[in-house]
Amino acid sequence: MTSKTATNGWAALEKRLNTLPKPTSTLKLCADADVRDRYLAAKQAHARTDESLKALPADAEADAKKLLQSRAVETAAALEAATAEYDQATVTLTFQALERGQLQTLLDEHPPTEEDEEKGADFHFDTFAPELIAAASVDGMPAEYAANALKTWSLSDSDDLWAAAWSVQRRKRSDLGKG
Template sequence: MAAARPQDAAWEKKMERLRRRSLPERVLRIYDDAALRETHNEAKRAADRARLLAESDADNGVFAKRAAEAAQRYEAAVEALREASVFLTFRALPRPVLEELLHTHPPTDQQAADGAAFNPDTFPAALIAASSTDGMSEAEARELLDTWSAPDANALWETAWEVQQEARADRATDLAGLGKG
């Protein structure tokens, strides 16, 4: 029996880390109160402006106080919007699962002639349901796609689709400062 080589132990450690990787997730926030969203956005802009002004003159206590107050208003607006929102979370599917889902929703001949890789009438709801970490069924996904406005339905579909495309690996061409570990 051959003796274990030091690089074997290093590889096993690396492989174990690769096996423990989690799949990417994306969250879609849904809110119905546009005024609350605008209050949030304005509070963020005001807090950013006040912070920049305070940073420009660090010795000015008035600017620092205004920045702190604006930051508090922004945090309150964040919390109010969070409380008024519904969050849906989607997780990337393992590659074989996604491929099987694509295979079970092939494009019609006309859709394929138009360049579709899947059936756009059936696949979106199936993908949304399959990637939902909240337990959304395919029927529920179809209901939302069919009853929501086009931008909101598109956001639902795009969140579920985009997480499937999210890469967390790249070819390290410049290893300076990165190490090879």
């Protein structure tokens, strides 16, 4: 391969690398537990019906196939209705991976206390977490709101808020294959 060919190949590869989107994650918070339960049940029912239809042998009886196809149409319609209701009752927050330098700056600004270090922490959670959540928020969540959410939301929801912002910082896009 000539140097010019390699340079052209790299230019195309570099262009693709530079346009890769940053990893994102979402956190969905549904205001109505019943709506969420109906959505999850409809999703599960449709998935089961779809799997049954796919697993049906090619030589299956026509009546059995027709019955499953009819059930698949019904569960798809139920899922569509449940999804619309769920989407209406749900707030979606989106988080994006920060550039490495930006994340390192945040980590440096919130060093662990002696107590944090004893627990093996690399940062002081109480100050770092709201700042990271705010910095990673695509929606523009202020750090003050993030700090309040971490203190006032249910334990599970606040854990999920933290996990959505932190886990996307560690999400891999790479795959170290064997050639």
